[in-house]
Amino acid sequence: MAPLSGALRLLYEGKSKRIYAAGPGEALMVFKDEVTAFNGRYRDEAPGKGAYSAALTSRMFELLESYGIKTHYICYAGGNAVKIRLADVIPLEVIVRNYVYGSMKKRLPLLKEMDKLEPPVVELHYKDDRLGDPLLHPRDPVAAGILAEDELNAIEDLALRVNNALSSFWRDRGLTLVDFKIEVARDNSGFMVVDEITGDTMRLIDPEGRHYDKEVYRRTRSTELLLQSYVRLLEAAGNPSRRC
Amino acid sequence: MAPLSGALRLLYEGKSKRIYAAGPGEALMVFKDEVTAFNGRYRDEAPGKGAYSAALTSRMFELLESYGIKTHYICYAGGNAVKIRLADVIPLEVIVRNYVYGSMKKRLPLLKEMDKLEPPVVELHYKDDRLGDPLLHPRDPVAAGILAEDELNAIEDLALRVNNALSSFWRDRGLTLVDFKIEVARDNSGFMVVDEITGDTMRLIDPEGRHYDKEVYRRTRSTELLLQSYVRLLEAAGNPSRRC
Numbered sequence: 432m433a434p435l436s437g438a439l440r441l442l443y444e445g446k447s448k449r450i451y452a453a454g455p456g457e458a459l460m461v462f463k464d465e466v467t468a469f470n471g472r473y474r475d476e477a478p479g480k481g482a483y484s485a486a487l488t489s490r491m492f493e494l495l496e497s498y499g500i501k502t503h504y505i506c507y508a509g510g511n512a513v514k515i516r517l518a519d520v521i522p523l524e525v526i527v528r529n530y531v532y533g534s535m536k537k538r539l540p541l542l543k544e545m546d547k548l549e550p551p552v553v554e555l556h557y558k559d560d561r562l563g564d565p566l567l568h569p570r571d572p573v574a575a576g577i578l579a580e581d582e583l584n585a586i587e588d589l590a591l592r593v594n595n596a597l598s599s600f601w602r603d604r605g606l607t608l609v610d611f612k613i614e615v616a617r618d619n620s621g622f623m624v625v626d627e628i629t630g631d632t633m634r635l636i637d638p639e640g641r642h643y644d645k646e647v648y649r650r651t652r653s654t655e656l657l658l659q660s661y662v663r664l665l666e667a668a669g670n671p672s673r674r675c
Numbered sequence: 676m677a678p679l680s681g682a683l684r685l686l687y688e689g690k691s692k693r694i695y696a697a698g699p700g701e702a703l704m705v706f707k708d709e710v711t712a713f714n715g716r717y718r719d720e721a722p723g724k725g726a727y728s729a730a731l732t733s734r735m736f737e738l739l740e741s742y743g744i745k746t747h748y749i750c751y752a753g754g755n756a757v758k759i760r761l762a763d764v765i766p767l768e769v770i771v772r773n774y775v776y777g778s779m780k781k782r783l784p785l786l787k788e789m790d791k792l793e794p795p796v797v798e799l800h801y802k803d804d805r806l807g808d809p810l811l812h813p814r815d816p817v818a819a820g821i822l823a824e825d826e827l828n829a830i831e832d833l834a835l836r837v838n839n840a841l842s843s844f845w846r847d848r849g850l851t852l853v854d855f856k857i858e859v860a861r862d863n864s865g866f867m868v869v870d871e872i873t874g875d876t877m878r879l880i881d882p883e884g885r886h887y888d889k890e891v892y893r894r895t896r897s898t899e900l901l902l903q904s905y906v907r908l909l910e911a912a913g914n915p916s917r918r919c
Contacts, residue, residue, distance in 0.1 A: 522785075531818065538809040539801050541766075541819040552814050557783050565782040566810055570796050574775065575785040 481511030489671030491628035506675030518616035725755030733915035750919030762860035
């Protein structure tokens, strides 16, 4: 594909990526070579991270589609760019937890880190950096008109289907999916998974408890160690096949 | 009853009350003449508040028992003291919301203050001042072993029965129960409502939107205005009948 030109119109800029308009109903999701943690308090350049993230996200969306799960993914545009369908993103972060970790343990210290959660827990958070993406009561989005009554179950079902696909994929590669975050959008025919699926949004550990996710950076602040993990993730996952 | 002597053994001290041992399996819950807000950041002397709180709590527990809801209440010991049964308190705050207000609106600003919630929302929070009593995912207490699987529904049922009793009681007196907090304990036969039920734990407004609850203090920091509201609440509720 043609290199990104300054003529592309920026639609959105987040901490880890920018979205540019790219034809009717389509966009380019361009990942930054940056890592941030603790809600932007830590921030470092991480050359190469954008490309690993774009390729892994593409691979993960191809995986989900092979399970019949709709996503906003069109094709991998090479480098740090992914071509996507534009869609109405719901302002929620959907977190699925297979084991106790992170903010779950923080809000309830009686929980034991890495205790298995059966069934997995699906959390809805309000996507708002200023508020720190607060956990919601499951009924809040309905009360706020963000979700219709029947969509609440539909989102939970979707999240659990994504969990099955991702858990099994990484289990086959020797890694345990501790938890992950997705974002969801809707079009006329229902929900689709959007945003990214990378080591920034999944927590993945090997049998020795080593992390292959952003935890590496949170703990060490080393972008080098982080990138090593992300290279390994992509090697294990394989490259995306749908190029554009 | 005899005046409280220094010989009573203090079992627990919270922000608004102290619990003293008082015979086998029983205790005295003694309310302080103090008001605190914003998790203890504001604190003022409020002479008389202890007695209003003790009398109103007693009246409220008598109301709940008239609905067949078990509580830890034995009798009103006069002044600022209530005689209670000792019980294993579950470290949760159970919040029932009939309308959007307070921390619910804070975590999801898309909600409209005083929007009616149908059905009412039952929230479980972890009781921990240092953590700011964080909202839990409904399944967290089960994962942490605080509640058994079937107790989760039992607590929600209990909370909604308390809501029916309190809402209807205050509606008859021209006030709307916006939300309230209870704490719950268990004994051999099941759950009971414990702690206090006062203007500190219920949000009550009249048709003009005037508050008869701790909101008065949060907004004005006037203990005088707060006490005026609490006197009115007790006048409207009537005194407890079970004296000891």
